Amino acid sequence: xxxxxxxxxxxxxxxxxxxxxxxxxxxxxxxxxxxxxxxxxxxxxxxxxxxxxxxxxxxxxxxxxxxxxxxxxxxxxxxxxxxxxxxxxxxxxxxxxxxxxxxxxxxxxxxxxxxxxxxxxxxxxxxxxxxxxxxxxxxxxxxxxxxxxxxxxxxxxxxxxxxxxxxxxxxxxxxxxxxxxxxxxxxxxxxxxxxxxxxxxxxxxxxxxxxxxxxxxxxxxxxxxxxxxxxxxxxxxxxxxxxxxxxxxxxxxx
Amino acid sequence: xxxxxxxxxxxxxxxxxxxxxxxxxxxxxxxxxxxxxxxxxxxxxxxxxxxxxxxxxxxxxxxxxxxxxxxxxxxxxxxxxxxxxxxxxxxxxxxxxxxxxxxxxxxxxxxxxxxxxxxxxxxxxxxxxxxxxxxxxxxxxxxxxxxxxxxxxxxxxxxxxxxxxxxxxxxxxxxxxxxxxxxxxxxxxxxxxxxxxxxxxxxxxxxxxxxxxxxxxxxxxxxxxxxxxxxxxxxxxxxxxxxxxxxxxxxxxxxxxxxxxxxxxxxxxxxxxxxxxxxxxxxxxxxxxxxxxxxxxxxxxxxxxxxxxxxxxxxxxxxxxxxxxxxxxxxxxxxxxxxxxxxxxxxxxxxxxxxxxxxxxxxxxxxxxxxxxxxxxxxxxxxxxxxxxxxxxxxxxxxxxxxxxxxx
Ligand SMILES: Cc1ncc(COP(=O)(O)O)c(C=O)c1O
Numbered sequence: 001x002x003x004x005x006x007x008x009x010x011x012x013x014x015x016x017x018x019x020x021x022x023x024x025x026x027x028x029x030x031x032x033x034x035x036x037x038x039x040x041x042x043x044x045x046x047x048x049x050x051x052x053x054x055x056x057x058x059x060x061x062x063x064x065x066x067x068x069x070x071x072x073x074x075x076x077x078x079x080x081x082x083x084x085x086x087x088x089x090x091x092x093x094x095x096x097x098x099x100x101x102x103x104x105x106x107x108x109x110x111x112x113x114x115x116x117x118x119x120x121x122x123x124x125x126x127x128x129x130x131x132x133x134x135x136x137x138x139x140x141x142x143x144x145x146x147x148x149x150x151x152x153x154x155x156x157x158x159x160x161x162x163x164x165x166x167x168x169x170x171x172x173x174x175x176x177x178x179x180x181x182x183x184x185x186x187x188x189x190x191x192x193x194x195x196x197x198x199x200x201x202x203x204x205x206x207x208x209x210x211x212x213x214x215x216x217x218x219x220x221x222x223x224x225x226x227x228x229x230x231x232x233x234x235x236x237x238x239x240x241x242x243x244x245x246x247x248x249x250x251x252x253x254x
Numbered sequence: 255x256x257x258x259x260x261x262x263x264x265x266x267x268x269x270x271x272x273x274x275x276x277x278x279x280x281x282x283x284x285x286x287x288x289x290x291x292x293x294x295x296x297x298x299x300x301x302x303x304x305x306x307x308x309x310x311x312x313x314x315x316x317x318x319x320x321x322x323x324x325x326x327x328x329x330x331x332x333x334x335x336x337x338x339x340x341x342x343x344x345x346x347x348x349x350x351x352x353x354x355x356x357x358x359x360x361x362x363x364x365x366x367x368x369x370x371x372x373x374x375x376x377x378x379x380x381x382x383x384x385x386x387x388x389x390x391x392x393x394x395x396x397x398x399x400x401x402x403x404x405x406x407x408x409x410x411x412x413x414x415x416x417x418x419x420x421x422x423x424x425x426x427x428x429x430x431x432x433x434x435x436x437x438x439x440x441x442x443x444x445x446x447x448x449x450x451x452x453x454x455x456x457x458x459x460x461x462x463x464x465x466x467x468x469x470x471x472x473x474x475x476x477x478x479x480x481x482x483x484x485x486x487x488x489x490x491x492x493x494x495x496x497x498x499x500x501x502x503x504x505x506x507x508x509x510x511x512x513x514x515x516x517x518x519x520x521x522x523x524x525x526x527x528x529x530x531x532x533x534x535x536x537x538x539x540x541x542x543x544x545x546x547x548x549x550x551x552x553x554x555x556x557x558x559x560x561x562x563x564x565x566x567x568x569x570x571x572x573x574x575x576x577x578x579x580x581x582x583x584x585x586x587x588x589x590x591x592x593x594x595x596x597x598x599x600x601x602x603x604x605x606x607x608x609x610x611x612x613x614x615x616x617x618x619x620x621x622x623x624x625x626x627x628x629x630x631x632x633x634x635x636x637x638x639x640x641x642x643x644x645x646x647x648x649x650x651x652x653x654x655x656x657x658x659x660x661x662x
Contacts, residue, residue, distance in 0.1 A: 053415065053547040054533045056427050057270045063414055076545040100268055101532045105546030127268045127535065131257055152272040154434075159274070177272060178432035 002093055002121045002146045002169035006204045006225060009044055014221040016044035017253045018206060020097065020230035022065040023048050023082060024074030026237075031069075032082055037242055038233075039090045041249035045226065047124060048086075050079045050098035057126045059181030061231040061238075076102055084118035093121040095148065095169075100128040103136070112139045122146030122169045130166040137166050148172055151197050164201035170226060173197050175209040181231035184210025186219040194223045214252055227252075259448020259536075262572055264565035267447040268535045273427075276434040277447060283350055284449045288456055297346055301460065304345070304378065305335035309461075311468035311626070316596040317613075324478065324619035326612065327626045328599065329465045329493060338602065338631030339461060339489040340371040344440055346457030348375040351438045358382040358437040362426045364391055364419035364485070365557035365604065366398025367631055368442030373407035375440075383407040386425040388418040391556050394639055416550050419560045423534055443486025444564040447535035451566050455491040462496020465626060473624055479503040479615065482628040483607040484523070484578070485557045487564030489630035494576065503577065505615075506567060507607045509553030510580030520551040522563040523571050524578040538565045554583035554643060555603035557631075581610035587643050589613055590633065602631035603639065 009016055019038050023031050038046065051069040055062065087094055096115065103111045103125065115123065122145055128136060130149065140147040146169025151160055153176060164171060173194065175184045184190075190207075197205050207220055208228030217227045229252065237245050258281075259265045269277055287293040301307040310333065314326040331339040344361075351359060359381045363369030369385040376383035385402050389411045392399055402409050415421035423446070430439045444454040469477050480497060482490035484506040494504045511519030514527075522528040522539040531540040533548065541549045541561045553559040570576040581589075586606045593609055594600055601609060605628070612627045619625070633640055641649040 054420065054424055056424050056534065067414065070547060101546040104532050126270050129269055129271065129274060132266055132268055150271040154275045155271055174272060179428050
């Protein structure tokens with residue numbers, strides 16, 4: 001189970017590292033290679049984004065990656081096949097990140113059963129609040145998969161508790177307003193926010209949006225349990241190639 | 255935990271967490287105003303002073319004679335300020351923005367009509383304004399971009415995705431998730447997450463309220479059929495909502511593009527290419543592939559060129575309260591010619607879709623029957639697109655000469 005894995009890992013490290021990639025970007029083969037590189041470089045968990053044509057919560061870098069993957073004719077079916085291979089090959093937990101329509105069109109129950117069969121441990125579906133996700137939550141729980149819900153700085157304490165009661169694995173705390181890929185100020189404001197998050201849940205906390213460098217992760221030590229790096233690795237891959245990604249991740253997870 | 259904003263199985267609010275609080279605020283505000291007759295009176299007087307409400311219901315005598323069947327009436331949203339029904343929704347939301355104390359509005363636009371209406375409202379109320387518009391639409395509707403700029407709005411061309419209306423909506427949401435504290439997103443049609451479908455319908459219902467009274471005053475009876483074009487569904491819901499409880503047949507007309515069999519169209523409710531899905535925050539019929547990726551759509555009318563459709567209309571189709579058909583690009587051009595020549599009225603390309611279906615059915619009806627066509631907007635502002643569609647050689651020459659002047 002995801003929660004136990006995180007607890008075990010946290011006995012060895014102060015903070016875990018989760019990275020985010022878009023399956024099929026820049027092409028399927030390269031995205032798989034990227035997973036190998038990241039695992040090798042020491043990431044603790046990975047989010048695999050299944051591309052969608054309307055990624056409403058993503059900023060320019062991930063948005064373009066979604067588009068490019070779809071231009072390459074990457075299919076959902078192919079993404080699931082490759083992800084299944086990854087869970088056999090690597091021992092870290094993998095999660096899906098996608099928008100609800102992808103799950104819905106696949107058949108929600110079938111999708112979740114497939115996750116279970118393929119050993120994908122959980123899912124982040126940013127456009128599925130628990131109000132709309134009753135079936136999703138139930139089937140995820142029945143299949144022992146973790147539905148990961150999101151906190152944001154303008155989520156009330158009361159709502160945080162509701163989200164926590166439906167979630168499993170960990171809570172994904174969005175660091176600030178806005179979309180992925182923009183800069184975040186790591187300041188006392190984030191401190192206060194994370195304290196507020198901590199008070200509303202017993203689940204581990206992941207913090208994402210704008211985490212770019214080692215100092216950001218150091219800042220988060222003792223405050224969050226998982227640091228999430230998304231757009232930055234994609235940017236480094238675009239600009240400097242795979243080797244640079246390996247160095248970047250090794251440095252972050254050191 | 256309760257689901258909100260459902261019409262049958264359609265609608266809902268599939269929101270990223272960051273926007274949940276903003277939508278709660280919006281819903282509170284809408285709940286407060288919708289039962290407040292004073293607010294409606296304020297809205298109505300604003301629309302009659304600042305715009306031309308009530309817009310006329312015109313008896314199209316020549317077309318009626320020409321087609322030789324039902325008596326044809328046209329509801330003239332083209333005479334609303336800024337030339338389309340869009341302003342009804344925009345001014346209503348503008349009044350709400352004032353109540354919420356926000357200072358900036360953003361909007362998506364396809365044809366540019368909603369963008370111009372929003373820029374107009376922002377100028378009048380003193381709001382900052384940013385309009386997102388797909389790059390393809392920026393090119394085909396350049397004159398509207400000019401007006402938005404002159405009205406003080408910033409127009410951001412959207413170069414992602416298919417570069418049309420749906421992509422502009424995505425981009426507007428991306429702005430909103432960053433700037434919700436001071437910004438309201440003026441969604442332009444009866445789509446999107448709750449409360450937008452209901453709220454936009456509420457403001458557009460002014461069309462149906464007026465039309466019902468006017469047709470009774472002029473003819474002493476209710477119409478037999480009402481025709482409206484359907485992009486996102488706001489003008490259709492606007493007029494239909496005045497007659498939902500009446501024994502009146504309601505017909506929505508979608509963009510048939512190059513023909514339904516070519517798949518180059520934007521028909522969600524009367525083609526087999528659409529299926530149930532969830533995108534842009536709501537559940538409805540979308541033109542999408544088997545895996546849930548949205549398809550490219552096509553219409554001669556930018557305002558109808560959209561992958562989704564109002565959840566309210568999806569529901570009304572399921573309960574068989576509204577019937578749907580499609581009009582092709584070619585049929586639209588023919589009907590525009592006829593309407594201009596017979597009545598001296600220039601419908602917008604979007605609106606002309608409703609005329610197409612009405613003209614097919616009117617001759618089969620009897621002379622004591624009545625139909626109303628909702629003319630959602632005026633076409634003269636689309637001169638570049640319409641002139642292209644008409645392939646008018648003199649106009650082309652004029653543009654060539656004009657271009658030479660600029661080169662000189
Ligand atoms: C004149 C006109 N009619 C119709 C539409 C379609 O929108 P709706 O279906 O929301 O009325 C538009 C959209 O831009 C428009 O400009």
